[in-house]
Amino acid sequence: MTTRKKGSAEGDAKHQAHSATNPAPEANMASDAINIALNMFRAGIAAYEEEQQDLLEWLWGYAFDELRGSKNALIRAIGEDWQTVYRAFTGKLDPIGPFCDKIEDLKKRMVNSIPLVETIVTRRIHEALDYARDISSMVAITGPTGRGKTLSARHWARENNHGRAKYIRVPSGCTRLTLVQELCRCCGIGTSGKKTGLLEARLRSAFGPRNVIIADEAGHLMPRTGTGTSAIELLRDLHDICECSVVLIFTDVYLSEMRHGRLADYFEQFVGRIKFEVKIPPEVRDEEIEAVIKAFHPELPAKLLKFALAIARNRDGKLRTLFEDLERARKWARSDNRQYLNVDDLKMAVDWRKSGGVW
Numbered sequence: 415m416t417t418r419k420k421g422s423a424e425g426d427a428k429h430q431a432h433s434a435t436n437p438a439p440e441a442n443m444a445s446d447a448i449n450i451a452l453n454m455f456r457a458g459i460a461a462y463e464e465e466q467q468d469l470l471e472w473l474w475g476y477a478f479d480e481l482r483g484s485k486n487a488l489i490r491a492i493g494e495d496w497q498t499v500y501r502a503f504t505g506k507l508d509p510i511g512p513f514c515d516k517i518e519d520l521k522k523r524m525v526n527s528i529p530l531v532e533t534i535v536t537r538r539i540h541e542a543l544d545y546a547r548d549i550s551s552m553v554a555i556t557g558p559t560g561r562g563k564t565l566s567a568r569h570w571a572r573e574n575n576h577g578r579a580k581y582i583r584v585p586s587g588c589t590r591l592t593l594v595q596e597l598c599r600c601c602g603i604g605t606s607g608k609k610t611g612l613l614e615a616r617l618r619s620a621f622g623p624r625n626v627i628i629a630d631e632a633g634h635l636m637p638r639t640g641t642g643t644s645a646i647e648l649l650r651d652l653h654d655i656c657e658c659s660v661v662l663i664f665t666d667v668y669l670s671e672m673r674h675g676r677l678a679d680y681f682e683q684f685v686g687r688i689k690f691e692v693k694i695p696p697e698v699r700d701e702e703i704e705a706v707i708k709a710f711h712p713e714l715p716a717k718l719l720k721f722a723l724a725i726a727r728n729r730d731g732k733l734r735t736l737f738e739d740l741e742r743a744r745k746w747a748r749s750d751n752r753q754y755l756n757v758d759d760l761k762m763a764v765d766w767r768k769s770g771g772v773w
Contacts, residue, residue: 448483450503452602452620458505466510469517470502472575476524478602479571479581492516521572529737530562530569533705535694539566542692543626546659547574550623552687556664557694560732563663567628579626584634584645593635593645597627614648621656628661633668650684662688666696698726698733706733710740710755717757725764739763 459470473492481487489496493516501507530536539555539562546553555563564583571581580600585592594613598605601620605613621627627649629635635646653660673685703723707714726736743759 446484446486448477448485448488448602450500450602451604452616455503455602458503461505462510466514468575469514469521471578472521473517474503474602475575475578475580475600476520476572479600480524483599483602491520525569525572528565528569528572530565531706531709531737533562533702534699535702536562536566538692538694539563540570542690543567543570543574543628543661545690546661547579547626549689550657550659551689552653552660552662554662554664554688554691555694556666556668556691558696558732559665560734561694561698562733563694564630567630567661567663571626571628574626578624579628581628582630584629584631586631586634588634588645590645590648593648617652618655621652621658623657625656625658626661627652627658628663630663631665632662633664633671636668636671646684650687653687698723702726702733703736706736706740710744713754715757718755718760721757721760725760735767739767742766 455474459467462470473488476491477483477488481491485496485499489499492499492513494513498507498513502510502513507513535557542553542555543566545551555567557563568581571579580597582593582596582600584596591610594610594617595605597617598613601617603613603616603620608616629649632646635644635649637644637646649660649662652658700723703719703726704714706726707719707722711718722736722740725739726732728735739760740755740763742763743755746762747753747755747759
């Protein structure tokens with residue numbers, strides 16, 4: 415069944431022409447768009463077993479969060495034709511078991527595609543995310559750049575449930591409308607031609623106690639001047655009304671500004687809702703470096719550890735920069751038919767980076 419109706423618009427310099435395969439591109443009805451409403455999806459999968467519903471929710475979230483609602487990208491990822499995916503999403507696929515097996519396989523591949531090395535910091539970040547999920551609370555994760563906050567959060571979202579955990583990277587200067595549209599996209603809620611009030615109402619019906627909203631770079635949600643209906647208040651409303659979990663990932667300066675800056679009184683009630691906070695220490699710990707180096711060289715050579723620690727404690731990117739340097743060093747070692755990199759390989763990678771990419 416389809417609700418597509420071929421329009422008659424011929425198109426011009428600014429607008430696409432309508433056709434049988436692309437009937438209304440300006441209304442997000444292009445042939446590549448997943449045109450299944452969220453309420454239709456939820457009603458459809460209700461007939462399946464709980465474990466199957468969880469997997470279908472994961473795929474739904476992955477389709478809109480990672481694939482941005484692209485039908486073609488989804489059928490390539492899952493390895494099925496659209497008709498099969500459509501029937502699964504609307505509760506009409508029988509048997510559903512083989513399709514769920516494919517979702518399990520895709521989920522494993524997507525989780526493993528994020529190269530996360532477990533350290534004491536990544537474990538603490540995952541503990542905070544688990545707490546938010548289990549207690550339906552508001553959580554804050556703060557720390558300097560390059561310490562694995564984003565990577566850990568994305569890995570956790572993929573490993574848990576894309577359909578319930580909504581990861582968004584907040585753009586700079588984010589307005590309330592921008593946040594509404596980003597959350598709608600993650601949920602599979604169409605925004606074209608819809609007023610903000612209606613979209614917010616649909617978000618309130620989309621979220622519940624089982625959902626976790628992860629807002630990375632949450633400092634961009636703060637109003638630059640005055641108060642009013644800022645973007646960050648939308649997350650507070652969703653948390654209060656829908657009882658969903660909210661995880662705010664900040665660099666150090668923003669949460670301090672909320673607590674002690676000129677708008678501290680305005681943010682007092684908001685900050686009071688934060689029930690669990692992870693503060694990542696500014697200096698990289700020795701045990702973090704050991705965990706990272708072990709992923710590249712199991713014998714943990716002393717010279718390599720010492721040099722890696724010096725890189726990570728510099729101001730230029732910390733662990734994020736170290737990972738990039740180690741990856742380049744490993745490629746160099748393998749091109750020289752060596753299984754493991756050494757300190758000279760790492761030094762060469764650092765020199766290459768600092769010289770602007772010229773060996």
